[in-house]
Amino acid sequence: MTIRTRIACVVAALAASAAVLPAQAQQPAAPAAAVKLGLVTFLTGPAATPFGIPSRNAAEVVIEALNTGKAPAPFNKVGLGGLKIDPKYVDEAGTVANVVTEFRNLVQRDQVDAVVGYVSSGSCLAVAPVAEELKELTVFYDCGTPRIFEEKARHYVFRVSPHATMDNVAAARYVLGKIKNLHLYSGINQNYAWGQDSWRDFQGALKVLAPKAAADKVLFPKLFAGEYGAEISTLLTSKSQVVHTSFFDGDLEGFIFQEQARGLDKRMPIVMTAGETVVWRLKDKLPDGTIIGGRGPNGVLARNTDIRNWFEKIYRDRYNTPPTYPAYQMVQSLLGLKLAFEKAQTNGNKPGTEDIIKSFTGLEFDGPAGHVKLALGDGHQGISETAYGTYHYNKKTKEPEITDIVRYPAECVNPPAGIEAEKWVAEGMKGAKCN
Missing domain, CATH: 3.40.50.2300 (Response regulator)
Incomplete structure (x- = not known):
């Protein structure tokens, strides 16, 4: 057998070997699943x-x-x-x-x-x-x-x-820290699960922490109603020292513009448990002195x-x-x-x-x-812990500011494991650790 013939045989053998290799060895590995x-x-x-x-x-x-x-x-x-x-x-x-x-x-x-x-x-x-x-x-x-x-x-x-129980228990604690002699308060909340639960916990916490204080106007307009003239008129007849609202999205912004046109925030501060969402959007359109929550230590409260x-x-x-x-x-x-x-x-x-x-x-x-x-x-x-603060618009820097921030430990404003939030609040928030 000549050298040329031997080389040809080797090449043929190698080609045959390659032909019988498993298909996966000849293809790139599949990418990992996302x-x-x-x-x-x-x-x-x-x-x-x-x-x-x-x-x-x-x-x-x-x-x-x-x-x-x-x-x-x-x-x-x-x-x-x-x-x-x-x-x-x-x-x-x-x-x-x-x-x-x-x-x-x-x-x-x-x-x-x-x-x-x-x-x-x-x-x-x-x-x-x-x-x-x-x-x-x-x-x-x-x-x-x-x-x-x-x-x-x-x-x-x-x-x-x-x-949301945390949001409203902390809001009650913050209000009482700002208003030492609270005796009358009101609320305007959307008429569905979020609004009803929010008001229940805020009022329930105040009944425990300030039992002599009373709720005056308790309003539940329709979700996404957008127009609050009648409710604002009702609140303006009240001698309340604070108004609680868990309004969010367009309802919150609509309420803010409509109440300012009639001076409600000049009569009584408003505590907005979801107010942090509008801080950067409204800036100078958000009333000074508004009490702001952010559903936890989020955003400007982080x-x-x-x-x-x-x-x-x-x-x-x-x-x-x-x-x-x-x-x-x-x-x-x-x-x-x-x-x-x-x-x-x-x-x-x-x-x-x-x-x-x-x-x-x-x-x-x-x-x-x-x-x-x-x-x-x-x-x-x-x-988690949560925080509340008071809103001010800095006219020099043209930026929102949150002052008087108070932080509440998780165990201060959340119920213990195994106890329903409503029951925990109603029974005096036993076991709350706020120090």
């Missing part, structure tokens, strides 16, 4: 501008940072445990039936791994049982009604953000920490405005889900829903809104 998240908030309608758009913007900028590994520790692992996040944004606007239908579509049609969302308490109350039915990991990020985990135990539902400053910077750099409390709550929820996912993960694989639930239950961590502990609802409901 984690599909459904993100639901108001993208249209009256709640979009103050709540939904800031929340979506926060999700977009933070998911981008997570997917590129540019978040600070302990959130610096790419995406969720090295798997990129693939978000799908859905509009919460519409009827409750429509909200439930869209949730089912995310789970059954789009096959998302988890859902993070919902501003409206009505949405959360409707979605919670469906999440349990479909066995879908669901994180409520903003809705505040305490009924979610008090009416029934939930396995697949979590809420990192504290519920502590000066590294993680808060990181979020504040990337949000400002992208959108040229500071993030408000709905944006903080969205990010706090996403970061909680990230930590639970990575705690449940093994060998870089996507963990199962039950494994994530196990690691999420009772989770504690520090985010832009400070320390949160999932301590209620069998470890599914978060608690």
Whole structure:
């Protein structure tokens, strides 16, 4: 056999060997599966501008940072445990039936791994049982009604953000710190779960803390009514020393403009439990002396920490405005889900829903809104400290300012585990630790 013939035989043998190699050895490895998240908030309608758009913007900028590994520790692992996040944004606007239908579509049609969302308490109350039915990991990020985990135990539902009892107990404590001889107060709240629960807890706390004070005008206009002339006329006849409102979105802004035209805030200060959302939008249009809450230590009430400053910077750099409390709550929820996912993960694989639930239950961590502990609802409901302050517009700097900030520990304004919020307040807030 000649040398040329031998070479030809070797080449033929090598070619034959290559032909029988497994197909996967000849192809590039498939990319790791992404984690599909459904993100639901108001993208249209009256709640979009103050709540939904800031929340979506926060999700977009933070998911981008997570997917590129540019978040600070302990959130610096790419995406969720090295798997990129693939978000799908859905509009919460519409009827409750429509909200439930869209949730089912995310789970059954789009096959998302988890859902993070919902501003409206009505949405959360409707979605919670469906999440349990479909066995879908669901994180409520903003809705505040305490009924979610008090009416029934939930396995697949979590809420990192504290519920609204905290907002209103702290508001009562702050009011009494500002008005030492409170004897008469009033309230105007939307006539649905959020407004009713908010007033119940504010009034209930005052009955405990200032038993001689009485409620005068108690008003519940229709949700998204927009026109409050009759209610403002009623409040102007009152000798109340403060007015409580949990109004949000367009209802809050409409009420502010309408009451100022008639001087209600000159007669009595207004405590706005969701007022932080309008601070940067209204600026000098928001009355000085308004008592401002932010559903926790969020936005202008957030502590000066590294993680808060990181979020504040990337949000400002992208959108040229500071993030408000709905944006903080969205990010706090996403970061909680990230930590639970990575705690449940093994060998870089996507963990199962039950494994994530196990690691999420009772989770504690520090985010832009400070320390949160999932301590209620069998470890599914978060608690945190909260803060209130008094609003002033600085005419020299042309910037809003919050003064007289008072912070309340989580155990001061949240009920202990296993006790319903309404019962805890009504029975004197036993066990509250406020020092």
